[in-house]
Amino acid sequence: MAVLSRQKLRIVQVLPELNAGGVERGTVEFARELVKAGHESIVISSGGRQVPKLESEGSRHITALVHKKSLASFFQIRPxxxxxxxxxPDIVHVRSRMPAWxxxxxxxxxxPEIRPKLISTFHGMYSVNAYSAIMAKSEHIISISDCVSDYIFRxxxxxxxxxxxxxxxxxxNSFSEGSNIDKWKDELFLKYPQFKSKKLILMPGRLTRWKGQEAFLSMMNVLVGIDPRCHGIIVGEAESNKExxxxxxxxxxxxxxxxxKVTFVGHRSDINNFYSLSAVACHMSNKAEPFGRTVTEALASGVPVVAYDRGGASExxxxxxxxxxxxxxxxAAxxxxxxxxxxxxxxxxxxxxxxxxxxxxETLNVYYRALES
Incomplete structure (x- = not known):
């Protein structure tokens, strides 16, 4: 099967939508890597703000109603x-439960002789039930951290x-230490003069209760008493049903x-610059998170991170x-x-x-091994 290892593949990724979120952003970035390597990349979703970026980087997007958690979604099976x-395709890679079903x-x-190989990624430690079990029915499974692997085995x-x-x-190229952000910083300080001459403490992530923004505010209340130079920045937006x-x-x-002492800046597409501007980034999820992408983003930007010792973020x-x-x-700690x-x-x-x-x-290695089996 030596020839197979050099074969260019047609790969389909399927997920609910292409809006904000780590899974969505990761899908778009991985699609770009596939195209750069000479593979054909296709993404199926219900659409979203990242579709233009996906297509501009060489992938094809196909819109399908694969996002609704309802019985009506099963009318999408035959289509x-x-x-x-x-x-x-050679590979179909599912990244969420409803699309996986x-x-x-x-x-x-x-x-079975001609259908594609089916791969799934566990992006989370989903509730254990029949609905979630679909993610384990694929021919090969990828987990995004050791703690997710342990969850799957358990x-x-x-x-x-x-x-x-x-x-x-x-x-x-997106998260690197020492990027030139002087012009961006000047424009930001015009809009947020309260950031000047402060030690900026960053809390990135979607505004949702389990991400820990409430804990961040409580922590900032303690921190400014210790060091008045600090100013907190909460980056992220609330989903439409969680405003x-x-x-x-x-x-x-x-x-x-x-x-x-704390500023809410909403959704930002320039999060990499916020990392470079910050003195410390925080991760305060109130339950074990499967990975904790903001932790690695900040570290890749050269910014120290403080996080609770649990889940994938601590890993x-x-x-x-x-x-x-x-x-x-x-x-307090x-x-x-x-x-x-x-x-x-x-x-x-x-x-x-x-x-x-x-x-x-490593993902391509999984694909090739699946094709060889």
């Missing part, structure tokens, strides 16, 4: 089977040779007297900057750790396996 028969029900009725009858751990990789959470956060911010931090680990839910790092020289060493080129190489 999906016809689509896969027309596309004739549609694809698997379509795929299993195809001729909850599903998966043999070790069917599972490969591949960390979600970062684009080296009430943003209101709760602003009320909490005012109640703590932090209106002039990433332990690999690149273990000094930033704090006991889970200890707000978190604030003191941030303070201690403000004027220290951080020794950050993020291993190669956390970068996109490594992820692409």
């Amino acid at each position: 999906m089977r016809r689509l896969l028969a027309d596309l004739k 549609i694809v698997w029900l379509a795929w299993r009725k195809m001729n 909850n599903y009858a998966v043999s070790p040779d069917k599972l490969t751990r591949i960390y979600r990789g970062l684009d080296r 009430h959470y943003l209101q709760e956060l602003t009320v909490q911010c005012s109640r703590l007297g932090l209106d002039d 990433s931090l332990r690999a690149g900057f273990p000094e930033g680990l704090v006991a889970a839910d200890d707000i 978190f604030a003191h750790k941030v303070s201690a790092l403000l004027d220290s020289e951080a020794n950050i060493q993020l291993p190669d396996e956390f970068y996109l080129d490594s992820q692409a190489r």
Whole structure:
């Protein structure tokens, strides 16, 4: 099968949508790597703001209603089977549960001799039930961290040779230390003059209760008492059905007297520059997160990170900057750790396996092994 290892592949990735979020961004970045390597990249989703970027980088996007968690989605099974028969991909890679159900029900009725190989990625530690079990029905499974691998082994009858751990990789060109951001910084300071001459403490991530923005505000309340130079920045937007959470956060911010100490900047497409501007980045999820992409993004930008010691986030931090680990839910210890790092020289060493080129190489190896089996 030596010739197979040099074969150019037609790869279909399927996910609910292409808006904000780590899975969506990672899919677009991986698609770009496939195109750069000479493979044909196709993404199926219900659409979203990242479609133009995906297509401009050489992939094809096909719109399909694969995002709704309802019985109506099962009307997409036959159209999906016809689509896969027309596309004739080598690999179909599913990245979420509802699309996985549609694809698997379509795929299993195809001729096993000619149908594509089916790969899934566990991007999360989903609730254990029949709905989530679909992610374990593919021919090979990728997990995004060791803690996700452990979760899969604990909850599903998966043999070790069917599972490969591949960390979600970062684009080296997007997150790098020492980028020239002077013009961007000047424009930002015109809009947010409160950032000038401050030690900026970054809290990136979607505004959702489990991400820990409430804990961040409580931590900032302690931190500004230790070091008044600090100013918190919360980057991220609330989903359309969770805008009430943003209101709760602003009320909490005012109640703590932090209106002039913390700024909400909403969704930003220039998050890499915010990392470079910050003194410390924070990760404060109130439950074990499967990976914690913002941890590796900040570390790749040369920014020290403080995070609770649990889940995939601590796994990433332990690999690149273990000094930033704090006991889970200890707000006071978190604030003191941030303070201690403000004027220290951080020794950050993020291993190669956390970068996109490594992820692409290892994922392609999974594809080729699947084709050889």
